[in-house]
Amino acid sequence: xxxxxxxxxxxxxxxxxxxxxxxxxxxxxxxxxxxxxxxxxxxxxxxxxxxxxxxxxxxxxxxxxxxxxxxxxxxxxxxxxxxxxxxxxxxxxxxxxxxxxxxxxxxxxxxxxxxxxxxxxxxxxxxxxxxxxxxxxxxxxxxxxxxxxxxxxxxxxxxxxxxxxxxxxxxxxxxxxxxxxxxxxxxxxxxxxxxxxxxxxxxxxxxxxxxxxxxxxxxxxxxxxxxxxxxxxxxxxxxxxxxxxxxxxxxxxxxxxxxxxxxxxxxxxxxxxxxxxxxxxxxxxxxxxxxxxxxxxxxxxxxxxxxxxxxxxxxxxxxxxxxxxxxxxxxxxxxxxxxxxxxxxxxxxxxxxxxxxxxxxxxxxxxxxxxxxxxxxxxxxxxxxxxxxxxxxxxxxxxxxxxxxxxxxxxxxxxxxxxxxxxxxxxxxxxxxxxxxxxxxxxxxxxxxxxxxxxxxxxxxxxxxxxxxxxxxxxxxxxxxxxxxxxxxxxxxxxxxxxxxxxxxxxxxxxxxxxxxxxxxxxxxxxxxxxxxxxxxxxxxxxxxxxxxxxxxxxxxxxxxxxxxxxxxxx
Numbered sequence: 001x002x003x004x005x006x007x008x009x010x011x012x013x014x015x016x017x018x019x020x021x022x023x024x025x026x027x028x029x030x031x032x033x034x035x036x037x038x039x040x041x042x043x044x045x046x047x048x049x050x051x052x053x054x055x056x057x058x059x060x061x062x063x064x065x066x067x068x069x070x071x072x073x074x075x076x077x078x079x080x081x082x083x084x085x086x087x088x089x090x091x092x093x094x095x096x097x098x099x100x101x102x103x104x105x106x107x108x109x110x111x112x113x114x115x116x117x118x119x120x121x122x123x124x125x126x127x128x129x130x131x132x133x134x135x136x137x138x139x140x141x142x143x144x145x146x147x148x149x150x151x152x153x154x155x156x157x158x159x160x161x162x163x164x165x166x167x168x169x170x171x172x173x174x175x176x177x178x179x180x181x182x183x184x185x186x187x188x189x190x191x192x193x194x195x196x197x198x199x200x201x202x203x204x205x206x207x208x209x210x211x212x213x214x215x216x217x218x219x220x221x222x223x224x225x226x227x228x229x230x231x232x233x234x235x236x237x238x239x240x241x242x243x244x245x246x247x248x249x250x251x252x253x254x255x256x257x258x259x260x261x262x263x264x265x266x267x268x269x270x271x272x273x274x275x276x277x278x279x280x281x282x283x284x285x286x287x288x289x290x291x292x293x294x295x296x297x298x299x300x301x302x303x304x305x306x307x308x309x310x311x312x313x314x315x316x317x318x319x320x321x322x323x324x325x326x327x328x329x330x331x332x333x334x335x336x337x338x339x340x341x342x343x344x345x346x347x348x349x350x351x352x353x354x355x356x357x358x359x360x361x362x363x364x365x366x367x368x369x370x371x372x373x374x375x376x377x378x379x380x381x382x383x384x385x386x387x388x389x390x391x392x393x394x395x396x397x398x399x400x401x402x403x404x405x406x407x408x409x410x411x412x413x414x415x416x417x418x419x420x421x422x423x424x425x426x427x428x429x430x431x432x433x434x435x436x437x438x439x440x441x442x443x444x445x446x447x448x449x450x451x452x453x454x455x456x457x458x459x460x461x462x463x464x465x466x467x468x469x470x471x472x473x474x475x476x477x478x479x480x481x482x483x484x485x486x487x488x489x490x491x492x493x494x495x496x497x498x499x500x501x502x503x504x505x506x507x508x509x510x511x512x513x514x515x516x517x518x519x520x521x522x523x524x525x526x527x528x529x530x531x532x533x534x535x536x537x538x539x540x541x542x543x544x545x546x547x548x549x550x551x552x553x554x555x556x557x558x559x560x561x562x563x564x565x566x567x568x569x570x571x
Contacts, residue, residue, distance in 0.1 A: 018071065020062055022310035027106055027181040029342040030405050031195060032264040035096060035186040039145070040064050043088040045074065051083050053146060061086070063182055064106065064307055066175035071304040079165070084149040084177040091142055099188040100136045106180025106337055108149055110158045115146040126158060128335040128356055129398035130180070151176035157388050159356030159395040161333040162298065169496045172539050175306045180337050188260035195256070197405040198437070201243055201271040201286045204236040214258030229258065243286045244268035244407045246327035249348030268345065268407035272438055274453060274472050281472045283439065283528040285410070289569045292350060292529035294328030295321055295545070296477060299336055300538045302490055302548050306334070313550070314340040317535055318349050320546065324557055325564025330476065330531045333357055333416060335399050344408035352411040352441070352531065353403060355396045359383045359420035366418040370446035371461065379447065383422040392420060393430065400434045410438055413476070417445035417458065425451040444476045460498045464518040472528040479514060480533040480543040483507035483554055488547035490539050497543040508556055515563045523567065
């Protein structure tokens, strides 16, 4: 194993001072119970080429941080051929087990086997979604949890996003193993296993999996309103519901009582759709044309890679961008812990959520040819491996199922710039069947398909121009201007971006000119949303509005708010 090289010492500061208790926070805000036992913290750990559990583990790791990260305390690069081994002991609090005990994992990259007291309780594959096991029948007075993980990144079967063993440029340090919270909950024998919330701007329906009858109590400004759960669903109507938007993120909290089980959740009334307004296709929020002024958000952190030192860092990124006038983040080829989306829900930040790519990327096919204008290819015969296609679809299903209830999510991106792209026309139908209530962007970038709710463009190396069509036009990536604030970059030697500036005033002027001269005039021609690259620097990539350590905001807030005001519809 290679020790992960820290290029700049400032990025290990939090690793020396952070408090793991900041992650001792309920990780599933939309299905919350009183019972919660967090298993984050120090675990025994080891790495081996053998797949059998070692008799003695020689290392320690801080969960939920990946072993490649500084915050984990391991800080090592891991090749595909190696297995990861985790172990820790736990004792249930008194009166914790009142029926069944469920072991929950936020996410483990990519494949894992889980054991309780030496007995196998389950298996999971896929690196970005939560999963659970009922461990009641395996418990004793004193208990040991053991986990074996394997990450075959180079095989490219499972969704992997921007991870690459040979990081650099637009590819980043990979993660393996446990990278989200591990926790226990106690439930009665019959309990609410999940809920699914269908909402528009007028009514809501809550489906309850695991219970047939009960009651739902909705908290409103006029007091609590009780709705009956019959045949596993509750129909909710309010006379004049307060609608959700980034400007007014109105949330309704509710409680479900079914038998002995009680869970807390929330919903929001809002509707996203496309309509023709004045002869131009527009994205509309709650019936009115709405301009989504957004940023690419990759969700990487220098000390924790996939996982920040504290959930507060998710909130800080969201609020920092709101303070600059942005109302949307495109969560780029990564699915975050559910707390991220909770903060978007309650603070008012719309999310364009990507599915996670798998299979091969070709610089020649997926970047070079499109750059010189060759943007069309028949994708039915691309990426034909059936196992890989199924793994992508399984990941997409898991993403939608996990995030469906979050009102902040208004848009799904299926494929990005041809990475792993296949049979896009049918994949549009696949995505629409998963969720018909949101906008589907089938092919973000340059490999256009007619089966999409939007025309989705990436423009980096030339002036932004658009042609009016029969769909709303989304500039789903552009900009990427690089400015490196001294002593706040991970790699002082290599730089990745699309235009380069040595001083902050030069950078700010170019940024303002880009929006004022190229973006604002296109709104009347049909531009409905923009995604500037990006929220923060990521490793070598220095085109963020924030430095990678989040200590420097490179833009002037006052000028940013002036730009945001120009992008609003008056209606």
